[in-house]
Amino acid sequence: MKIVVLAKQVPDTWSDRKINLETGMLDREASEPVPDEINERALEVALQFKDANPDAEIVALSMGLEDTTKTLRKLLSMGADSAVLVTDPALAGSDMVQTSRVLAAAVQRIAPDLLVAGNEATDGRGGMVPAMVAEILGWPVLPSLDEVAITAEGVSGTTQVDGGSLSLSSGLPAAISVTEKSAEARFPNFKGIMQAKKKPMETWSLAELGIQAGPDAAPVRSVMVSAEARPPKEAGPKVVDDGTAASQLAEFLAAQRLI
Ligand SMILES: Cc1cc2nc3c(=O)[nH]c(=O)nc-3n(C[C@H](O)[C@H](O)[C@H](O)COP(=O)(O)OP(=O)(O)OC[C@H]3O[C@@H](n4cnc5c(N)ncnc54)[C@H](O)[C@@H]3O)c2cc1C
Numbered sequence: 001m002k003i004v005v006l007a008k009q010v011p012d013t014w015s016d017r018k019i020n021l022e023t024g025m026l027d028r029e030a031s032e033p034v035p036d037e038i039n040e041r042a043l044e045v046a047l048q049f050k051d052a053n054p055d056a057e058i059v060a061l062s063m064g065l066e067d068t069t070k071t072l073r074k075l076l077s078m079g080a081d082s083a084v085l086v087t088d089p090a091l092a093g094s095d096m097v098q099t100s101r102v103l104a105a106a107v108q109r110i111a112p113d114l115l116v117a118g119n120e121a122t123d124g125r126g127g128m129v130p131a132m133v134a135e136i137l138g139w140p141v142l143p144s145l146d147e148v149a150i151t152a153e154g155v156s157g158t159t160q161v162d163g164g165s166l167s168l169s170s171g172l173p174a175a176i177s178v179t180e181k182s183a184e185a186r187f188p189n190f191k192g193i194m195q196a197k198k199k200p201m202e203t204w205s206l207a208e209l210g211i212q213a214g215p216d217a218a219p220v221r222s223v224m225v226s227a228e229a230r231p232p233k234e235a236g237p238k239v240v241d242d243g244t245a246a247s248q249l250a251e252f253l254a255a256q257r258l259i
Contacts, residue, residue, distance in 0.1 A: 001056045001152060001172075003046045004110055005080065006103060006117035006130065007039040009064045009071040013122050024224030025093060026123060028065070035071040038118030040078065040185035042178050046116050047079045047186065049150040057081050059110050063091065063102050069201060077188035077196035084110065088206040090214040095222045096124070098213050100132035105211045106204065107137060114155060115175040119144040134175035142168045146181040 011017045015031035043060065050056040060075040060083040062068050072083035086106050091098070107115060115137075117130035134141035145157030145168070155176055156169035188196070206213055215221060239248045253259045 001049070001053065001114065001150075002059065002110070002112040003049070003056060003114045003116060003150075004059050004061050004107055004112040005039065005043045005046050005075065006115065006133070007043070007060050007062045007071055007075055008036045008118075008121045008123075009033045009062060009068040010036045010121060010123040013037065017123070019227055019229075021227045021229060023093075024227040033067060033070060035074050036118060036122050037185070038120065038122065038178070038180060040075070041180060041183050042116045042118050043075050043078055043080060044183035044185045045148050045150075045178055046114075048183065050079065053152075059084060059112065061086075061103065061106055061110065063087070063094075063099055063106075066203075069203075072201055073196055074188065076199045076201070077192040078186060079188075079192060080199075082200040083202070085201070085203045086206075086209060087203060088214070090206055090212075090216060093215050094213070095215075095218070096126045096128050096132060097221065098215065098218055100129050100136060101211065102206070102209070102213045103129065104133045104136035105209050105213075107133060109209065113172045114150065115139070115173075117175065117177045119177040119179050130175055130177040137173075137175070140170040140174045142170055142174065142176040145176055145178050148176060148178060148182055 011026060011028065011031040012034045018027040018030040020027045046058045050058055058080045060072050060080040062072055063086045066087050068085050072085055076083055084106060086102050091102065120127040131141050131143060142155060142157055144159045146160060148157040154169055154171045155174050157176065158165050158167050237252060239245050
């Protein structure tokens with residue numbers, strides 16, 4: 001079984017993330033680039049299958065800037081067997097369609113049985129890339145799985161919808177996306193970090209991949225028309241305990257639909 005894990009490099013969630021208000025793009029210099037946490041969980045889902053099936057092969061795949069090798073090295077240190085980075089200056093500012101075309105072409109070349117992605121990237125937050133890649137490949141997609149079971153024949157899991165949960169299953173090849181409930185990612189150990197330095201990591205340009213993609217290659221594409229900084233947060237309501245604090249708190253939580 002060959003599994004591709006889609007991994008995006010994103011600005012550190014815990015740092016001050018900024019967008020460039022002129023270009024509308026992320027200011028990637030403003031914060032440390034890290035693997036998106038949801039993609040570490042996606043890798044964990046694949047690694048748990050590999051723990052029980054040592055013949056399984058896991059390839060981490062990313063499209064991004066050249067320094068995305070940093071993210072891929074981390075995934076290798078966690079246990080992926082090899083990594084592929086698709087990087088090309090022509091891809092700068094790609095929208096979801098162009099990103100998905102590139103990732104689908106790379107998946108086709110790697111020829112896995114299963115594709116595992118996060119349900120939503122913490123920076124772009126489109127939540128569409130896994131389904132778009134699956135659509136291009138003509139594969140079934142099982143979206144936003146909280147629980148996943150992989151066998152040699154297929155994949156199944158549960159996903160939440162309004163008013164209930166759905167059990168989904170599919171034969172292979174297939175694509176799945178997982179939520180933050182799916183698996184707690186393991187930490188790389190010292191042995192893994194040392195091994196990662198020797199694991200294969202390939203870098204493919206668009207020419208090497210054999211496709212034209214990116215903003216200039218798109219007949220139609222989404223463009224950013226304006227960008228505004230988020231207004232500073234306003235102070236929240238203060239609860240003063242005059243003997244009614246508990247009911248004030250309950251009212252506030254109910255108004256926010258938190259209880
Ligand atoms: C040179 C270059 C510059 C770029 N600049 C920017 C930029 O400034 N701002 C920006 O937001 N994006 C940038 N991108 C990335 C690209 O535009 C987005 O990845 C894409 O639009 C996906 O949208 P999303 O983040 O909403 O994905 P979602 O659909 O929310 O992602 C869901 C899942 O799909 C997978 N996935 C998504 N994107 C990738 C990826 N790139 N590689 C591997 N797996 C992925 C992950 O598993 C993720 O968890 C750049 C890419 C390149 C090559």
